[in-house]
Amino acid sequence: MTTADIMFARPGNHESFRDHEYDARTVLWALLAAIAIHLVVAFLLAAFSGVFSPTVPFEEKPAELTLVDLSPASLVPKNSAFIETDESKKAPEPKDKTFESNANSIGASELDATGELPLPSQAGKDRPFMDLETHPYSVDTKGAQPQQQSSAASQDKQMPAAQPAPMTAAEQFALLTQKPAPETERLTEQSQARSAYRPYKERTRISGTITNRGVSSVSAVGTPLGRYQKFILDAIGSRWHALVEQKNDLVNIGTTDVVFVVDRNGHVKDLKIIENTSNEALANFCIQSIQDAQLPPMSDDVAATLPPEGLRMEIPFTIFIN
Numbered sequence: 433m434t435t436a437d438i439m440f441a442r443p444g445n446h447e448s449f450r451d452h453e454y455d456a457r458t459v460l461w462a463l464l465a466a467i468a469i470h471l472v473v474a475f476l477l478a479a480f481s482g483v484f485s486p487t488v489p490f491e492e493k494p495a496e497l498t499l500v501d502l503s504p505a506s507l508v509p510k511n512s513a514f515i516e517t518d519e520s521k522k523a524p525e526p527k528d529k530t531f532e533s534n535a536n537s538i539g540a541s542e543l544d545a546t547g548e549l550p551l552p553s554q555a556g557k558d559r560p561f562m563d564l565e566t567h568p569y570s571v572d573t574k575g576a577q578p579q580q581q582s583s584a585a586s587q588d589k590q591m592p593a594a595q596p597a598p599m600t601a602a603e604q605f606a607l608l609t610q611k612p613a614p615e616t617e618r619l620t621e622q623s624q625a626r627s628a629y630r631p632y633k634e635r636t637r638i639s640g641t642i643t644n645r646g647v648s649s650v651s652a653v654g655t656p657l658g659r660y661q662k663f664i665l666d667a668i669g670s671r672w673h674a675l676v677e678q679k680n681d682l683v684n685i686g687t688t689d690v691v692f693v694v695d696r697n698g699h700v701k702d703l704k705i706i707e708n709t710s711n712e713a714l715a716n717f718c719i720q721s722i723q724d725a726q727l728p729p730m731s732d733d734v735a736a737t738l739p740p741e742g743l744r745m746e747i748p749f750t751i752f753i754n
Contacts, residue, residue, distance in 0.1 A: 514661050517652055518565060526651040533652035534662035540646030547639030552648040556635035560687075561750070564648040569632040569673050629670040657734045664694060664727060664745065672721035672749060679713070686710030687750045688718045695742040696735045698727035710751060718749045 541552035686709035
C-alpha cells in the first residue's frame with residue numbers, strides 16, 4: 433500500500449481533526465466577542481454615568497431684601513450743577529434742589545414754559561451763554577458802583593465782556609455741571625468781604641420748564657462749595673476785566689476757553705487753553721487773571737465733596753460786540 437493509499441484509507445480520522453480546528457476557532461471568536469461586548473458596555477457606562485448619577489442637591493440661599501430710600505432727599509443728585517445767584521434774588525431754601533449756588537433762590541419764569549430744561553423762559557439776546565438779567569460790571573474796590581463810561585465813543589471802543597460762563601442752547605444746562613457742596617462759613621465771610629465786583633451780564637433768550645410766575649430765577653440751594661466757586665469766579669473775573677480794560681485795543685472778538693484745577697490749598701494746577709477763537713492777547717489776559725487770583729484754601733467739608741485732585745473748573749472768556 434502506498435503512502436497515498438494509506439492516507440486516503442483513513443477518512444474518519446481526517447474529519448475529527450477538522451472538527452477540533454473548528455472548535456478552537458469558535459472559542460477564539462467567542463472570546464473576542466465577549467471582550468468586545470465588555471468594552472462596549474464599559475464605554476457606555478462611562479458615557480452615561482453623568483446622566484444616571486444622582487443629582488447633587490442645590491443649596492438654597494436665603495432671600496436678600498434691599499431697602500431703597502425713595503424720599504426726596506435721596507433723589508437729590510450729588511454735586512449738582514453750579515449756577516451763580518444774584519444777591520438780589522436771595523430766598524428761603526427751595527423745595528426742589530435743581531442747582532447748587534452761592535445763595536438760595538426759588539425758580540420763577542416771566543413767560544410760559546417753552547422748553548425742556550429746568551430754567552425760566554424769557555426774552556433776550558441770542559448769546560452763547562445764559563444770563564437771567566442785564567447789568568454792567570463793577571470794579572473790584574469797596575463800595576464801587578457800576579463803571580461809568582466817559583463817552584459813547586469810549587463805550588463803543590471798550591467792548592463789553594461776557595460773564596465767564598458762555599454756553600450754547602444745548603449746553604445751557606450741561607455745561608453748568610460743576611457742583612459745589614457743604615463747607616464752613618469761613619469762606620462765606622471771605623467772599624462777602626470782597627468788594628462790590630459784579631461780572632458783566634446781558635439778558636439772553638432762554639426756554640425752560642419753570643411755570644411759577646415771577647422774576648427769572650432758578651431753583652438753587654446756597655452751599656459753602658457754591659460760595660467757594662463764586663469766590664473763585666469773582667477773583668478771576670475782576671482781574672480779567674481790569675486787564676482787558678487797560679488794553680482793550682489789543683484783544684479781538686472771540687472766546688478763550690480755559691480749564692484748570694484748584695487744589696485743597698487754593699493753588700491752581702493743570703492750567704491750559706482748550707479753545708481760542710480770539711487772539712493771543714486775550715489768551716494771555718485769561719491765563720494771567722487766573723494765575724494772579726488769590727484763592728483761599730478749601731475747608732475740610734468742601735474738600736471732602738471733591739476728588740483728591742481738587743475742583744476742576746472750565747471758564748470761557750468772551751469778547752463780543754454790543
